[in-house]
Amino acid sequence: MLSQTEIDGFAAPDAAPEAVIEARDLQLVFETSDGPVQALKDINLTIEKGEFVSFIGPSGCGKTTFLRAVAGLEKPTGGTLTVNGMTPDEARRARAYGYVFQAAGLYPWRSIARNVRLPLEIMGYSKADQESRVKKVLQLVDLEGFERKYPWQLSGGMQQRASIARALAFDAEILLMDEPFGALDEIVRDHLNEQLLALWARTEKTIGFVTHSIPEAVYLSTKIVVMSPRPGRITDVIPNTLPKERPLDIRDTPEFLEIAHRVREGLRAGHAYD
Amino acid sequence: MILAFGAILFWVLAWWANIRLANSTLADTRFGMAAVPILFGVTLLVLWEGLVRGLSVPGVILPPPSMIAARFAASTSILWADFRQTFIKGALSGYVIGVGAAFAMAIAVDRYEFLRRGLLPVGSFIAALPVIGTAPILVMWFGFDWQSKAAVVVVMVFFPVLVNTVQGLTSAERIQRDLMTTYAAGYWQTLWKLRLPSALPFIFNGLKIATTLALIGAIVAEFFGSPIVGMGFRISTSVGQLALDMVWAEIAVAALAGSAFYGLVALAERLLTFWHPSQRRQKT
Amino acid sequence: MRQSILPVLTVVLIILGIWYLAAAWMNATWTLQQAERAEQTLTTVEVLQDTMQQDRPKLPAPHQVAVELWETTAEKKITSKRSLVYHGWITLSATLLGFAIGTGLGILLAVGIVHNRAMDMSVMPWAIASQTIPILAIAPMIIVVLNSVGVTGLLPKAFISAYLSFFPVVVGMVKGLRSPAPMQLDLMRTYSASQSQVFWNLRLPASVPFLFTSLKVGIAASLVGAIVGELPTGAVAGLGARLLAGSYYGQTIQIWSALIAAAVLAASLVGIVSLLERLTLHKMGMRT
Structure with missing residues (x-):
């Protein structure tokens, strides 16, 4: 959907790296009927502007919880967590991020265009601005012509694209994505991964991306955070040395496989722990 | 008596027609969906009218539909x-x-x-x-x-x-x-x-x-x-x-x-x- | 469940509080009129006291109703015409008889509808439409007509009860018998199971949760039917008769106690059906 030259035009931010999300000794304990559960333990992590950071690990490792804590949807019980230098709650009020959930979560009573317009209405954008932004982001995710359709008339992949458009519609520098393609089949997923990379290159957003697929994590990110459960913690942070420009078949190169191998090792080490 | 028998005959015929209709290709059309229940309703009315008149049921027990319509x-x-x-x-x-x-x-x-x-x-x-x-x-x-x-x-x-x-x-x-x-x-x-x-x-x-x-x-x-x-x-x-x-x-x-x-x-x-x-x- | 006890108690207390306030407010007019006629002046406390103990208050206070309920249930012989247990039993027996008839016929019709396409297409639209019609309006006529052909006593009321519980059961049961997924029906077909085997092994068990849902609606409707059935004949017995007599003679306390008795009856009937539902489903392994 984007030409190659546009992707080439993208360059890493050359100014001094600027921390967008910063966690120091972050703790999060859930009180359940079976007693407290340590969902996050001693999380230390810095995500810089323009990075694409994947969180990978088995279920229960706290990757989703961490993302929700960044979004202010969960309250940490210890340590510090800042988003753009603010607390997550302040960042939420400042509408600092767009969030894409596991399911599209579109409102079935709104057409696709009106779903994308929802955050703009809430945030008080002008009518004309709403119109042009909806048009722009629907173009970005390849959904032109579906404005008047209702979510339940579209395929799962298209619904998820609409929900991404909805998260992009307003000017948030950060995009938080919680297994957005988890429920889709492999073929659709590949396609969306490619589109997401192009979109990231074009918008220069900072992206936090939760997944349980190793190839997806390696293919997309600049940094892979490997997590492990009971208690949820970070076991490894792997910088991705692959070039910015990534055609789908980069997944067959030795370099790709090497990084994937390291991620797998990290996941295994986490498991050997318990 | 003839009225009562007539009503029962009508009922049998209508029921037969409904069975034919319900099992035919018409059943899934709009026409079939409307015709079958309407025919059934009409049958009930005819049966009611015929039996009440034919058996001369007194109006203080059950008046026939025609009398109700007139009223x-x-x-x-x-x-x-x-x-x-x-x-x-x-x-x-x-x-x-x-x-x-x-x-x-x-x-x-x-x-x-x-x-x-x-x-x-x-x-x-x-x-x-x-x-x-x-x-x-x-x-x-x-x-x-x-x-x-x-x-x-x-x-x-x-x-x-x-x-x-x-x-x-x-x-x-x-x-x-x-x-x-x-x-x-x-x-x-x-x-x-x-x-x-x-x-x-x-x-x-x-x-x-x-x-x-x-x-x-x-x-x-x-x-x-x-x-x-x-x-x-x-x-x-x-x-x-x-x-x-x-x-x-x-x-x-x-x-x-x-x-x-x-x-x-x-x-x-x-x-x-x-x-x-x-x-x-x-x-x- | 345990979490909601406190909130439920609070809400009940709020309702009782509103009831007392309303009683004081509504009965005060009469108290003040009486005082004026007797050329007395009453203090606020005296007025409030009086509003709580009038003989024919506009709105009896909760404790007055409670006392009346106690006197007419525990302290009267149950054969006495003044015993609420006696009246409750009259209504209950009509309800149960009607409910049994209505449910039985309803299930039979539902089975017929599911197995016969002509019946389905003929009857189902009417069964659904009939739920939107105020059937209760014909109650007086049924009573009088049945009386005139010599059917008296329990049966006419039971008839109305049956009529009211019949349609919810038909509609719910048809839904239930149709609830097995196509895959489950296909499985039966791979076994080349007969119609009756499919019915007993798949359709009937699958319909049980739906049946109980409609039974709960049906039994509540049956009770309403029996009570309304007691209104037109100038009936002398039953909770409906108590309501009517109370309204003729302005015996508000009697009306309220009959009303509460009807509520308790309805709640216990629905409660029993729910209990049976839980036991049955548990036994069938459908819910734990």
Whole structure:
């Protein structure tokens, strides 16, 4: 959907790296009927502007919880967590991020265009601005012509694209994505991964991306955070040395496989722990 | 006797026709869907007419449909007056007030988790009670005219609508609610853009229950005292005079009014909750 | 469940509180009129006291109703005409008889509808439409007509009860018998199971949860039917008769106690059906 030259035009931010999300000794304990559960333990992590950071690990490792804590949807019980230098709650009020959930979560009573317009209405954008932004982001995710359709008339992949458009519609520098393609089949997923990379290159957003697929994590990110459960913690942070420009078949190169191998090792080490 | 046999013959023939229709390719067409039940309804009427006339059943036990139709045609002005008194003044105004009050209450209660948890079981409990029994009390309080009938209707429709609305307001999915949180949306924004729309199917469920209850409430309340007009009044006095044709004519009015009212609410539901799985015509 | 006890109690207390306030407010007019006629002036406390103990209050206070309930249930012989247990039993027996008839016929019709397409297409639209019609309006006529052909006593009322519980059961049961998924029906077909085997092994068990849902609606409707059935005949016994007599003679306390008795009856009937539902479903392994 984007030409190659546009992707080439993208360059890493050359100014001094600027921390967008910063966690120091972050703790999060859930009180359940079976007693407290340590969902996050001693999380230390810095995500810089323009990075694409994947969180990978088995279920229960706290990757989703961490993302929700960044979004202010969960309250940490210890340590510090800042988003753009603010607390997550302040960042939420400042509408600092767009969030894409596991399911599209579109409102079935709104057409696709009106779903994308929802955050703009809430945030008080002008009518004309709403119109042009909806048009722009629907173009970005390849959904032109579906404005008047209702979510339940579209395929799962298209619904998820609409929900991404909805998260992009307003000017948030950060995009938080919680297994957005988890429920889709492999073929659709590949396609969306490619589109997401192009979109990231074009918008220069900072992206936090939760997944349980190793190839997806390696293919997309600049940094892979490997997590492990009971208690949820970070076991490894792997910088991705692959070039910015990534055609789908980069997944067959030795370099790709090497990084994937390291991620797998990290996941295994986490498991050997318990 | 010949009439009775004729009616039975008609019934056999119509039933045979219906079986043919239902098992033919016509069954899934609009024509078939309408023709079969209509033929069945007509058969019942013919059977009723033929048997009552053929066996000369006295009119004080069961008048034939033709006699009821004649009575209906001859007394349209009385029936209209009764309809106005009972349906428009009693049932409809009570319905509007009751639904409005339940709605306001639901939105007020909804802000307090504690109250909601208490009100939901109590409300469902009261909704299952024979609330119609409050009719004599309300007739005493509000007098014989339509105001007391409206009051009965208010009490009857209040709880089903309240319970359904309160339940509906919590029906939005977690992701949909979290989404609103990530937008830092205010209470009213969330209510208006998410929780009310997602409550609509529940609200309509309550409204549909309430339409049936409203007419029942208004009619039965008249059994406990009314001015000399009204459907319930006419039914009870005509029963006393053994003028059963008049009773049946009133029942026909009640049936028409009841299904028309229900149909209107169902139509509004179709328009406003077209997106709900139960309302989608087909997958496109 | 345990979490909601406190909120439920609170709501009940709020309702009782509103009831007391309303009683004081509504009965005060009469108290003040009486005082004026007797040329007395009453203090607020005296007025409040009087509003709680009038003989024919506009709205009896909860404790007055409670006392009346106690006197007419525990302290009267159950055969006495003044015993609420006696009246309750009259209504209950009509309810149960009618409920049994209505449910039985309803299930039979539902089975017929599911197995016969002509019946389905002919009857189902009418069964659904009939739920929107105020059937209760014909109660007086049924009573009088049946009386005139010599059927009296319990049966006419039971007839109305049966009529009211019949349609919810038909509609619910048809839904239930149709609830097995196509895959489950296809499985039966791979076994080349007969119609009756499919019915007993798949359709009937699958319909049980739906049946109980309609039974709860049906039994509540049956009770309403029996009560309304007691209104027109100038009946002398039953909760409906108590309501009517109370309204003739302005015996508000009697009306309220009959009303509460009807509520208790309805709640216990629905409660028993719910209990049976839970036991049955548990036994069938459908819900724990």
